[in-house]
Amino acid sequence: xxxxxxxxxxxxxxxxxxxxxxxxxxxxxxxxxxxxxxxxxxxxxxxxxxxxxxxxxxxxxxxxxxxxxxxxxxxxxxxxxxxxxxxxxxxxxxxxxxxxxxxxxxxxxxxxxxxxxxxxxxxxxxxxxxxxxxxxxxxxxxxxxxxxxxxxxxxxxxxxxxxxxxxxxxxxxxxxxxxxxxxxxxxxxxxxxxxxxxxxxxxxxxxxxxxxxxxxxxxxxxxxxxxxxxxxxxxxxxxxxxxxxxxxxxxxxxxxxxxxxxxxxxxxxxxxxxxxxxxxxxxxxxxxxxxxxxxxxxxxxxxxxxxxxxxxxxxxxxxxxxxxxxxxxxxxxxxxxxxxxxxxxxxxxxxxxxxxxxxxxxxxxxxxxxxxxxxxxxxxxxxxxxxxxxxxxxxxxxxxxxxxxxxxxxxxxx
Amino acid sequence: xxxxxxxxxxxxxxxxxxxxxxxxxxxxxxxxxxxxxxxxxxxxxxxxxxxxxxxxxxxxxxxxxxxxxxxxxxxxxxxxxxxxxxxxxxxxxxxxxxxxxxxxxxxxxxxxxxxxxxxxxxxxxxxxxxxxxxxxxxxxxxxxxxxxxxxxxxxxxxxxxxxxxxxxxxxx
Numbered sequence: 001x002x003x004x005x006x007x008x009x010x011x012x013x014x015x016x017x018x019x020x021x022x023x024x025x026x027x028x029x030x031x032x033x034x035x036x037x038x039x040x041x042x043x044x045x046x047x048x049x050x051x052x053x054x055x056x057x058x059x060x061x062x063x064x065x066x067x068x069x070x071x072x073x074x075x076x077x078x079x080x081x082x083x084x085x086x087x088x089x090x091x092x093x094x095x096x097x098x099x100x101x102x103x104x105x106x107x108x109x110x111x112x113x114x115x116x117x118x119x120x121x122x123x124x125x126x127x128x129x130x131x132x133x134x135x136x137x138x139x140x141x142x143x144x145x146x147x148x149x150x151x152x153x154x155x156x157x158x159x160x161x162x163x164x165x166x167x168x169x170x171x172x173x174x175x176x177x178x179x180x181x182x183x184x185x186x187x188x189x190x191x192x193x194x195x196x197x198x199x200x201x202x203x204x205x206x207x208x209x210x211x212x213x214x215x216x217x218x219x220x221x222x223x224x225x226x227x228x229x230x231x232x233x234x235x236x237x238x239x240x241x242x243x244x245x246x247x248x249x250x251x252x253x254x255x256x257x258x259x260x261x262x263x264x265x266x267x268x269x270x271x272x273x274x275x276x277x278x279x280x281x282x283x284x285x286x287x288x289x290x291x292x293x294x295x296x297x298x299x300x301x302x303x304x305x306x307x308x309x310x311x312x313x314x315x316x317x318x319x320x321x322x323x324x325x326x327x328x329x330x331x332x333x334x335x336x337x338x339x340x341x342x343x344x345x346x347x348x349x350x351x352x353x354x355x356x357x358x359x360x361x362x363x364x365x366x367x368x369x370x371x372x373x374x375x376x377x378x379x380x381x382x383x384x385x386x387x388x389x390x391x392x393x394x395x396x397x398x399x400x401x402x403x404x405x406x407x408x409x410x411x412x413x414x
Numbered sequence: 415x416x417x418x419x420x421x422x423x424x425x426x427x428x429x430x431x432x433x434x435x436x437x438x439x440x441x442x443x444x445x446x447x448x449x450x451x452x453x454x455x456x457x458x459x460x461x462x463x464x465x466x467x468x469x470x471x472x473x474x475x476x477x478x479x480x481x482x483x484x485x486x487x488x489x490x491x492x493x494x495x496x497x498x499x500x501x502x503x504x505x506x507x508x509x510x511x512x513x514x515x516x517x518x519x520x521x522x523x524x525x526x527x528x529x530x531x532x533x534x535x536x537x538x539x540x541x542x543x544x545x546x547x548x549x550x551x552x553x554x555x556x557x558x559x560x561x562x563x564x565x566x567x568x569x570x571x572x573x574x575x576x577x578x579x580x581x582x583x584x585x586x
Contacts, residue, residue, distance in 0.1 A: 066556035074567055109448060236499050239475035239530025250499050258450055258505045348451050348495070348507060350477075359477050359495060361509075374493065376478040376534075384533050413556055 032059055037398065039067050046409040049386060049398065056394045063386035069413040076373040081107055081340045082333060084370065086177045088360075092377060092411040093174055095134040097127045098353035102360045103375075104179040105260060109347035110364055111181060111340075113312050117262070119183035121303040124262040125196075126169055126178055127351075128292040128299070132203065133162035134354030135243075135285040135292075135406075142282055142403035143214065146223050151214050158206050161199045168192055180333060181340070183309035187329035193300050200293045207286065215283065224279035228389050228401035231276060238388060242356020242378045243284045244405055248276035254352035266298045278404035285406070313337070339368050353378055355406055379412035425449045428506060435471065439464050451507050458492070458512045458521050465510075465527040472500040473508055476524065479534035481542040483516075483568045490514045490542060490568075492521060496528070514544065523549040541567035 038048040048064040072091060076084040088103045089096035101123055108115065136159040143151025163173050169188055170176040178184050214220055230240065235248040245252055253270045255263045271287035273280035309331045316334035317325065324330055344366040350359045356378030363372040382405055390401055423431065425445055432443055432452070442455040456464050477495040484491060494510040514521060523546040524531040535546045536555040543565040546552055565571060
């Protein structure tokens, strides 16, 4: 195995990475002002950004997170395996399905349960629906940070279409808990493909409007272009993930790298931009919405008939559950699952959530609760960018950079 | 980024490369049954050498630094997930495991090799009390400033809940 050029990376990178920080540092004796942005700032969400400014230029930046820390990892150690499924989607409320898929995948690997193809497709469809919703949310926040309130309203309106589709599939608006070990909870209703097509057509039409009002808007361009440039090498050093790293020219996407669910049977592209500035990060999200539309269309077309729950689980059903499953295609978890005891061992799963790669590592000691559950969300991996990306910029650029990173504090704090 | 024409190594060839490169450093290398995750067990004195070797093999970022507590065996197990953006090896995740003394867990920081470990190490410090030597900025990250009590993610941490209407937090 040959890895070209990795030898000279260390020196070159660390130089490049700290340049912004170094150029900002002033001689001794000059006064810096400590600026606290948040935690009650309407824009910053539940975090505080400590910025030391010299005049209008940020010299040092320290993200202070943890205001919405919910101890998901500790809580899961005191809960049965299936009760952690709704727990993992709480931190990342805008983007719940990939999180449940990742956790359930890890548990399935521990248990050795296979998932029927139809369930895999259903999970894929829902994951892409929530990805579109999550990207619209991110775009809306970026727009309002720039003072573009129309963009904010539009994004939340368009997100609603996706939420309605998800409601049709799962019965819930935000917290679906759709994936369960061995399959999914409900089959899709008969009218679902038509509704999806209608919704996707609407989104496609709206994307053209978005181009006019947002992407080609001179004010938006001036605020975002060449602001917060993340160079590919720095992105690699900092372990950045998701659309933020793809906007810096690195085509890293778990759906492509290590396909899970039905992604290996679907033909799609990973949009990559080279510039690495805030504008590119916004643009990538629009391109990904297009790709998600493409994935949903293919998945709806290709979805096979068959079971939505693995026979390994459905053989535990009692007669009433069997009747419900046969008549309504709805899965009720067998009571045995409440005391589910996967064999001793450990399993890791990773998924591409809307904001990037999420990692799930479950250690089992053979009891009813996970012995240790390590849960790394994409926002937690991206939070380091505040420290290394913002210094050297003006205070007025902080909202633009923050918005373009699509950082979601509850997701980072877990 | 990878060069065109280089074939992706399959698991066996990657394992043999790792075995050749690391055999003096580590005690055990094995893959799990999904064939995407490779576990490496190493003594904590060798962890820096291992990190440098892995970096030069193309594993350029850390996905997670964390620990698992085993109070009965009186040890903390450091667990580091390492990945790569390089096309040739990016489908593999390496999990470095290293046993630490539970009473005084100290380990050299990985941030000098992988700057991406910075915030993960801060989290592991406040949650498990693992002290990362020479870390540039080892402070609390997620816990509130007024939080008292030691190492909440360890197994022997007592969980206390506040009843409704109780003014003072019981842990104070």
